[in-house]
Amino acid sequence: MKCWASSVDGCKGGQSGEHLVTQGLFEGKTAIAGGFRWLRTPLQEVPLTALKANILCRDHNSRLSVLDSAAITVFRTVREIEAIQARRMTLRPRRIYDVLSYRLPGPAFERWCMKTVINIIVALEKTAVWPDGAAASTPPAPIVAAVFGRGRLPAPVGLYFALHPESPVPPGPGVSLAPLFTGVNTVLGATLSFCTAFRDGVVVTMRRRSRAGSSTRPSR
Numbered sequence: 001m002k003c004w005a006s007s008v009d010g011c012k013g014g015q016s017g018e019h020l021v022t023q024g025l026f027e028g029k030t031a032i033a034g035g036f037r038w039l040r041t042p043l044q045e046v047p048l049t050a051l052k053a054n055i056l057c058r059d060h061n062s063r064l065s066v067l068d069s070a071a072i073t074v075f076r077t078v079r080e081i082e083a084i085q086a087r088r089m090t091l092r093p094r095r096i097y098d099v100l101s102y103r104l105p106g107p108a109f110e111r112w113c114m115k116t117v118i119n120i121i122v123a124l125e126k127t128a129v130w131p132d133g134a135a136a137s138t139p140p141a142p143i144v145a146a147v148f149g150r151g152r153l154p155a156p157v158g159l160y161f162a163l164h165p166e167s168p169v170p171p172g173p174g175v176s177l178a179p180l181f182t183g184v185n186t187v188l189g190a191t192l193s194f195c196t197a198f199r200d201g202v203v204v205t206m207r208r209r210s211r212a213g214s215s216t217r218p219s220r
């Protein structure tokens with residue numbers, strides 16, 4: 001049996017087919033993928049069935065489903081903010097709009113990003129190596145532990161947020177994922193991109209000390 005989380009604790013329940021990227025994030029039957037060496041074009045539509053692999057045992061897979069819920073919450077909130085912005089754009093301009101604040105499950109979303117990067121490296125980039133020199137199927141134990149909520153990610157590993165106005169992400173509800181390498185084959189991380197219509201009224205802040213890791217507030 002194959003399970004990339006076996007360094008956390010014992011595997012149970014036999015092999016499980018893990019969706020490489022959370023199913024609830026996609027509304028259609030295909031996803032957009034980019035940056036993988038097995039893809040022939042920079043961005044390509046991939047059938048969802050191609051994004052499933054035997055890389056976790058049933059027990060470890062089910063313990064990570066809470067992270068899928070966090071990711072769905074984050075993307076649903078982003079879409080809600082976009083919808084409110086679009087509605088406000090059709091209204092008569094006002095000097096001040098009500099300020100709306102949203103709390104996102106930041107730490108859980110960060111863990112979801114880490115598990116998704118591990119999923120795609122283990123399943124799709126089998127010849128890659130991790131920075132500690134281990135094979136693709138054996139992600140670093142401290143990162144795996146943090147994905148399972150045991151300890152913090154070792155700095156500077158983590159989720160970073162950037163806006164790319166010129167980024168070639170196709171419009172729509174999909175999420176695109178692209179692994180990053182240093183040298184020939186060593187995993188550096190991944191970019192996770194999604195198209196938003198955020199305008200200059202949206203402020204995203206990260207608050208480390210609070211239980212929720214970030215909040216987003218459109219102010220116009």
Ligand SMILES: [Zn+2]
Nearest residue numbers: 003011057060
């Ligand atoms: Zn396992």
